[in-house]
Amino acid sequence: DRVAHPLRADRSKLYMADLESALHYSLRVEAARASSLSGAQLTAFKCYVAILVKYFPGRPCVQTYLQTLDAWLRNWTEPELPRTVLKEAMKNNRDASHPSVLPTNVTWVGCQGSERHFRGxxxxxxxxxxxxxxxxxxxxxxxxxxxxxxxxxxxxxxxxxxxxxxxxxxxxxxxxxxxxxxxxxxxxxxxxxxxxxxxxxxxxxxxxxxxxxxxxxxxxxxxxxxxxxxxxxxxxxxxxxxxxxxxxxxxxxxxxxxxxxxxxxxxx
Ligand code: FAD
Known part of the structure; x- marks a missing residue:
């Protein structure tokens, strides 16, 4: 059971599960809603990933994931990025010598609400x-x-x-x-x-x-x-x-x- 009881989380701590869940959601769900990214929206996405590479203190497989995605985005020079192509580029690669993985499950711990629709x-x-x-x-x-x-x-x-x-x-x-x-x-x-x-x-x-x-x-x-x-x-x-x-x-x-x-x- 990976769901923590919300009132048992320690409010003086951060939880990697919250951070990775929010990263997954922000990249693969919220940013991948539009059928394609272009212009200021594509720039905003590239900036977000670049900042994460620079400052997010992730686990090695997550760092590799962010670095791989950042490098891929830097190579994407066409004005439009279709969602289908982006979704493919955002998949995990567990088989590489350096696994590139951002978990796809959403688990809230410190951010878990007392009901599903709260917090998260x-x-x-x-x-x-x-x-x-x-x-x-x-x-x-x-x-x-x-x-x-x-x-x-x-x-x-x-x-x-x-x-x-x-x-x-x-x-x-x-x-x-x-x-x-x-x-x-x-x-x-x-x-x-x-x-x-x-x-x-x-x-x-x-x-x-x-x-x-x-x-x-x-x-x-x-x-x-x-x-x-x-x-x-x-x-x-x-x-x-x-x-x-x-x-x-x-x-x-x-x-x-x-x-x-x-x-x-x-x-x-
Ligand atoms: P949150 O406010 O989400 O805070 C998360 C955690 O951050 C807290 O548990 C605490 O540990 C810590 N924290 C709390 N305050 C601070 C602080 N000042 N500095 C540093 N850390 C802090 N909801 C609306 O209904 N209307 C809005 O206009 C609205 N605007 C939002 C704008 C943004 C950019 C975001 C990200 C969210 C916004 N929300 C808004 C959602 C709302 O702010 C809360 O995120 C949501 O209600 C969940 O609240 P929470 O109790 O989990 O704590």
């Missing part, structure tokens, strides 16, 4: 992009290409995220302030604070949406994250009003979204 993919996609912004900040010069990951996320969400309303909300937030991000560390904080803005907007709004995971799971109420039990030092009070201790938040995010904090349980 949207939770996994947030987690991937937080992890990527943090890895980009840890593995590159702070002032160079500060928007590398955020721009890729913005394009991916605009062109592929199945929740149209979410994509519009995210685009509105990005258009307002993303271009003021001046360093990789600021990019980490931008995504964190805007995710909290979404959490605040959705808090208490249960039960109105279709089966997309984009409403509040009553067992996982939306909160300003990380809550005090996960990071007491992230919180302070200024004249009786709650405030964030930002340097502590950065330290916390760098530790939380780090390869060392990813549990391998339930990964294939």
């Amino acid at each position: 993919y949207p939770c996994g996609l947030w987690t991937i992009f937080h992890l990527l912004t943090v890895q980009a900040a840890q593995n590159g010069p702070d002032k160079e290409l500060p928007l590398e990951v955020l721009n890729t996320m913005r394009c991916y969400v605009r062109h592929f995220f199945g929740c149209q309303e979410c994509a519009e909300h995210f685009e509105a937030m990005a258009a307002k302030s993303m271009d003021r991000v001046a360093s990789r560390e600021e990019a980490v904080l931008w995504l964190w604070s805007h995710h909290n803005e979404v959490n605040a907007r959705l808090a208490g709004k249960g039960g109105c949406h279709q089966a997309r995971g984009d409403t509040e799971d009553p067992k996982f109420p939306k909160l300003q994250w990380p809550p005090p039990d996960l990071c007491p030092q992230c919180h302070k009070e200024e004249r009786g009003v709650h405030a964030w201790e930002e340097p502590a938040v950065v330290t916390f995010l760098k530790a939380h979204f780090s390869p060392a904090n990813i549990y391998m349980d339930h990964a294939e």
